[in-house]
Amino acid sequence: MSVLVFAETTGGGIAETSLETVAFARGLDAEVDAVVVGELPHGAAGELAEHGVRTVHHATGDAFGAYSGAAWATAVQAAAGQSRVVLAPGTPRGLEVLAHLAARLDVAMAANVVSVVPDDELVVTRQVLGGSVLEEMQLPDTPALLAVAGHAVEAAPAPAPAVGTVRELTPEVAPADLVARVVSVEPVEAVDSSGLTTASVVVGAGRGAGGPDGFGAVSELAELLGGALGVSRVVTSLGWRPHHEQIGQTGSRISPDLYIPCGISGAIQHWAGCASSKTILAINTDPEAPMVTKATYAVIGDMHEIVPAINEELRRRRG
Amino acid sequence: MTDVLVCIKRVPDVGGEVTLTADGQGVDARHVGFTVSEHENCAVELAVQVAAATGGRATVLTLGPAEAVEQLRSALAVGCDDAVLIEVCEPGSYGPADVAREIAAVVADRGDELVLLGNDAADTGDFQVGIRLAHLLGRPVVNGVRTVAVTDGVLVARGDGVDGVETYELPLPAVATVLEGGVEPRYPSLKGRMKAKKAPIDTRAPRSAPAGSGRVRLLLPPAQPSTVDVLGEGPQAAAAVVDLLERMGVAR
Numbered sequence A: 001m002s003v004l005v006f007a008e009t010t011g012g013g014i015a016e017t018s019l020e021t022v023a024f025a026r027g028l029d030a031e032v033d034a035v036v037v038g039e040l041p042h043g044a045a046g047e048l049a050e051h052g053v054r055t056v057h058h059a060t061g062d063a064f065g066a067y068s069g070a071a072w073a074t075a076v077q078a079a080a081g082q083s084r085v086v087l088a089p090g091t092p093r094g095l096e097v098l099a100h101l102a103a104r105l106d107v108a109m110a111a112n113v114v115s116v117v118p119d120d121e122l123v124v125t126r127q128v129l130g131g132s133v134l135e136e137m138q139l140p141d142t143p144a145l146l147a148v149a150g151h152a153v154e155a156a157p158a159p160a161p162a163v164g165t166v167r168e169l170t171p172e173v174a175p176a177d178l179v180a181r182v183v184s185v186e187p188v189e190a191v192d193s194s195g196l197t198t199a200s201v202v203v204g205a206g207r208g209a210g211g212p213d214g215f216g217a218v219s220e221l222a223e224l225l226g227g228a229l230g231v232s233r234v235v236t237s238l239g240w241r242p243h244h245e246q247i248g249q250t251g252s253r254i255s256p257d258l259y260i261p262c263g264i265s266g267a268i269q270h271w272a273g274c275a276s277s278k279t280i281l282a283i284n285t286d287p288e289a290p291m292v293t294k295a296t297y298a299v300i301g302d303m304h305e306i307v308p309a310i311n312e313e314l315r316r317r318r319g
Numbered sequence B: 001m002t003d004v005l006v007c008i009k010r011v012p013d014v015g016g017e018v019t020l021t022a023d024g025q026g027v028d029a030r031h032v033g034f035t036v037s038e039h040e041n042c043a044v045e046l047a048v049q050v051a052a053a054t055g056g057r058a059t060v061l062t063l064g065p066a067e068a069v070e071q072l073r074s075a076l077a078v079g080c081d082d083a084v085l086i087e088v089c090e091p092g093s094y095g096p097a098d099v100a101r102e103i104a105a106v107v108a109d110r111g112d113e114l115v116l117l118g119n120d121a122a123d124t125g126d127f128q129v130g131i132r133l134a135h136l137l138g139r140p141v142v143n144g145v146r147t148v149a150v151t152d153g154v155l156v157a158r159g160d161g162v163d164g165v166e167t168y169e170l171p172l173p174a175v176a177t178v179l180e181g182g183v184e185p186r187y188p189s190l191k192g193r194m195k196a197k198k199a200p201i202d203t204r205a206p207r208s209a210p211a212g213s214g215r216v217r218l219l220l221p222p223a224q225p226s227t228v229d230v231l232g233e234g235p236q237a238a239a240a241v242v243d244l245l246e247r248m249g250v251a252r
Helices: A016-026 A044-050 A069-080 A092-105 A216-224 A233-237 A268-274 A290-294 A303-318 B038-054 B066-077 B096-110 B129-137 B190-198 B235-248
Strands: A002-007 A031-037 A053-059 A085-089 A109-117 A122-128 A133-139 A144-148 A165-169 A182-186 A201-205 A228-231 A258-262 A279-284 A297-300 B004-008 B058-064 B082-087 B114-118 B141-145 B147-151 B154-160 B165-171 B174-178 B202-204 B215-219 B229-233
Touching (some): A002 A016, A002 A053, A016 A092, A031 A069, A044 A053, A069 A092, A069 A165, A069 B141, A085 A092, A092 A144, A109 A133, A133 A144, A201 A216, A258 A268, A258 A303, A268 A290, A279 A303, A279 B235, A297 B235, B004 B038, B038 B058, B038 B114, B066 B082, B066 B190, B082 B096, B129 B141, B141 B154, B141 B165, B229 B235
Parallel strands (some): A002 A031, A002 A085, A031 A053, A109 A144, A201 A228, A258 A279, A279 A297, A297 B229, B004 B058, B004 B114, B141 B174
Antiparallel strands (some): A122 A133, A133 B215, A182 B165, B147 B154
């Protein structure tokens, strides 16, 4: 049995979420191949081989210069061959490309997959309702299409690296698949200027901030720790902070080493965005708040008193 | 003139603890309200804006039980002109491919030039109905955009991409799925509420039996007993917090 992973690249190599997906695919006890569409960064094929990928299908051609979900799905389809399962990271592009493939092949697709029970008919476990409920779903079609939830498994090199043979392909793309295509990209720092999704420390603030002026101390704490500021949905919907700072089911999903939510009760919609944090230090007036009971550490009390005190102690120890 | 169809889904409004039905096939919604996803609220706002700007009509559609009229009327109250209910007794038995097929039948019948959907439903999170719909209709689709506008029959859609804000331009008819954050959904006016109460609902029967969603069962993640280590209360806890930050190596 062989399975195919749609791998995304960043400037320097293969995206972390794609390497996680490769690690997930290895767990299926199958030969793992991968497909990269467009530019293949130097060393990326070697990186995939280290993670156990047997063949790296590399799709090139004019059609793949600018991003188009439908065209990229054509490349994945061309590489899929007899693959029993096609996997993609649960990123916007991973989900979009996989959905095009699902529609074209008229097969089932599961999103937010966290684990799989391979059998005659594949059964996966996936997150629904923002991760507060799990669903077992059957995917009898071949190929079964799985978008893997972020941090479902950790990326890790394979015990025995594979060869990682690069196979070039230039699939033909139907003109209709190029109609919906990016015509321009405007680099905008504000999209994630603080690096919210990649920061190793995130300080969060919720309704407890009290108003648009209530973020001074939490911003300072984030700065002192070299981290980023994130907020709950209520904060953005009240217009206290911009939407790109929102953590949650309809905002950013974060996975820092340390998350410090201040005055955030921890509703499901917020938890969906921060559940992958390695350590949580909650600051809240309510010891029974879900964010406090789910946290690793907590301080009970008013964030407006506690956070300035922490900032002061940090500055004092630094002299 | 661009007629816009915007698709929404009635979902349980769960904020805290979730309980499941005895058969494990659904969420026990006896003690919770219902809502639609924030993505869809933004899609409704965009539909109303595009229709107003082009002199077209905005129609809201859902596939759901008779009770889903509640969500349709909410969309009518914020400016949608018409509402379509594809009434089904057990919406849970409709998988994303089934839902796309039913919406496609309505669009083929009505001819709406632009169809908007949310990026993903708040409950099942399938991320695929819009794209399946586009394939069935033979239309181009853009995914996860924050704003849409129609100028001279061209859809201009913008959203956050990996390298910055991406702009798509595509000819109508088209399909777009919307992410929250590009527009502020308006509140219903008193006049809007009155109009919504009396508006007729175009209720239709599904075209075909559903193939299903593949759901075997739902289950709750294993309850994690709280292991929280309370470092202290009030500002006096600051020293203990900084001790922790130093131990973790984040207080540089």
